[in-house]
Each structure stands twice: as C-alpha cells, then as structure tokens.
Amino acid sequence: MTTSTRVHNFCAGPCTLPVSVLEEVRDEILDFDGTGMSIIEASHRAAAYDAVHMNALADFRSLAAVPDDFAILFLQGGASLQFAQVPMNLLAEGETAGYVNTGTWGKKALGDAKKIADVYEAWTDPDGAFDRMPTAGEIEVRDGARYVHLTSNETIGGIRFTDLPSFDVPLVTDMSSDFLSRAIDWDTHDLVYGGAQKNLGPAGLAVVVVRRDRLSPHGRSLASYLDYASHESNDSMSNTPPMFAIYVMGKVLRWMLAEGGLSAFETRAAERASILYGAIDNSDGWYRCPVDEASRSQMNIVFHLPDKDLEKRFVAEAAEAGMVNLKGHRSVGGIRASVYNALPVDSVRTLVEFMDDFRSANG
Ligand SMILES: *Cc1c(COP(=O)(O)O)cnc(C)c1O
16 A cells, blocks of 8 residues: 555544654564564563563653653543543542533543532533533632632534643643643643544554542542552553553654654644645635634644535545544534644645635635
8 A cells, every 4th residue: 555545634633643663564564673573573571672661651741841740641541531530549538629510522521520529510511512611710620629620622512722721720631632742730620631543643542641649549449540650660561561552652743843842843733734724714604613813723624514415525526535533423413623643744745626616616
C-alpha cells in the first residue's frame, strides 16, 4: 500500500496518525531492532520494551514540559476509567470536588464521579445548548472543594476553553481531545488526563499526569490497579502495560519533537482551525457554525448546511472525494471535522476547496 491510497481522515477518534510513524511500525513488525520478533511479542520485562517504555515517558515529559513533582502514568481503561479513578485517588471519604458540565464528556465525568464521592455540579449551561464554555466567574467553587474538574475541549459539542480558568483550588482537566495541542499550565493543576487515541496514538492507553504529593494514602482502600501510587512506584509496569499503544504513541511523541515540539503543534492547530472557520464564516451563512465564537474548538469543528438532505449528500460526496468521517455525532447532527495533531494542513485545504465547490453546485 502506498501513501497515495490514504484518505483524508477527519475521524473524531481514533485519530489519523503520521504516515512516517505507520511506515516505521510496518518496517518493525516482524523484527523489532534485531530481536527477531515484534515488540508486541516481546516480554514487557525485556530490555527492548523497557527502552521503548522509558523513552515514551521521557518524551511525554519533555514535550508537555511536565515538572518533576508530577508523575506520568500509562493506564488502560481509556479516559472513561479516569472518570471514576480520579475521585477514587484524589478524594478521601467525605471530601468533595466541583465538576463543570460543559457537554457530553463533562456530564459523563460528573456522573461517574458521583458514584464514587459526594461531588457537585459546579456549572451547567443554563439554556441547555452547550454551545459555549463558562467564564471563571460562573463556576461555583465551594468551601472545602479539593479540585475543580474541567473538560478542556468538548469533542462532540465542538467547544473549548480558549483559556483555562484558574481558582484557589487546583484543576483536574480531561484533555483527551486536545492533548498536547496546547501548552499545559502545571501550576494550576493537580492532575491532567486523556485517552491517547484522539491526538497521540492508538486506542487502549490513557495518560494521567498527577502531582506526586496527591498520591499519598488518604484512607480509601483501593484495588491495586485502581491505585495511582502502585503504578507510579513501578513506572506504569506493575502489570502488563498496553505495549503496542505505548510503542506507537512513543513514535508519535518522537515525531512531534522532531517537528518542533508543542509550540509547532499549537501553531498548526490554529492554522487548521482558521482555514476551516474562515471558509464557514465567508460562506454568507450557507455553512453555519452553531457554537459561540469565543469557545470555538480548534480540534473538532462542527457546522451545519442549510438542511439535512444537503448534509447527507455533503458527507457522501466528500467520502467519494477521499475525505472521510465527516458526519457529526448522532446526538447533535450536522458535520464535524476533527483536525487533530497528525492531520496535515493540506487535508484541511482540500476540505475547504470541496466545501466551496459543493456550495457553488448546490447553493
Ligand atoms: C473520547 C473522550 C473521552 C472518552 O475516552 P475513552 O478513551 O474512549 O474512554 C473522554 N473525554 C473526552 C473529552 C473525549 O473526547
């Protein structure tokens, strides 16, 4: 298979990956580094895997500028497990935290945390539209709250905190869908987490970055897999780690470093978003973005056409032209173009040309 057979993949997750990374994986799949086997057949205690694992940890730390007083954990269960595992680890019996309900994912995080601890909803969109992020002043921080939980980017609604708010209380942020596409302010955080499959690699891996002094025992008795401390003390190898996902993510992190690091990806994200929103805004209202301008996501760009039939044809004709996974989430409809780190800016240019042609033909 040559690269010319590849589509422009606007999938909301799992994401498109750099071709150079996929080619390396292909080249190493029968014989990793002279071991005579692939990395997924190797022992996770072997030197070959150990190097892959430790390099991925180090490269993540370097890319995200993670300070030494934070531990980086590679866990299974996706970001979804973190909805429960975060309160299990950060809240002692009787403690509380505020959860900001900004849409599908914020609501899920709140729902699962409620099953673990006595947490509260710190904000929800009063008119139920979930088309904007709240200001810091709108978020309720109760006395005694141990953290405020945010979703930096709502993947389905297509909104993001352009600037994360900060409070006297630390933040815990689900960054699944804009992970390592923007700088992270570690001073305001106790914990950041995300599934790898939106921006960093294949599914099967979540990355949790947690302030080490929050790992101290707090009275809850946790099964060892659920206890962050047991992963931290074993470099996330207390059981068999998701080796293939870590191996591929490690290659993506290397690629990101070689391409200029986090700031280069921040620039690319802004460029992709400005091209796409530009096309929407310059269409005389034919394409319409339903979210508040100040909260527009740079990763998941949602828009509507004048009617549902046109949207259906748009998705079908785009797919014929090699642009796939543009259908909006079933809960909101419309079109969603997910433009993650590894999506070339050229894919966005191709989409925008298609949008102009489609409008001329149907407008
Ligand atoms: C996709 C997503 C999740 C769920 O991730 P899984 O790894 O599938 O559990 C959680 N939060 C956000 C913001 C997401 O985009």
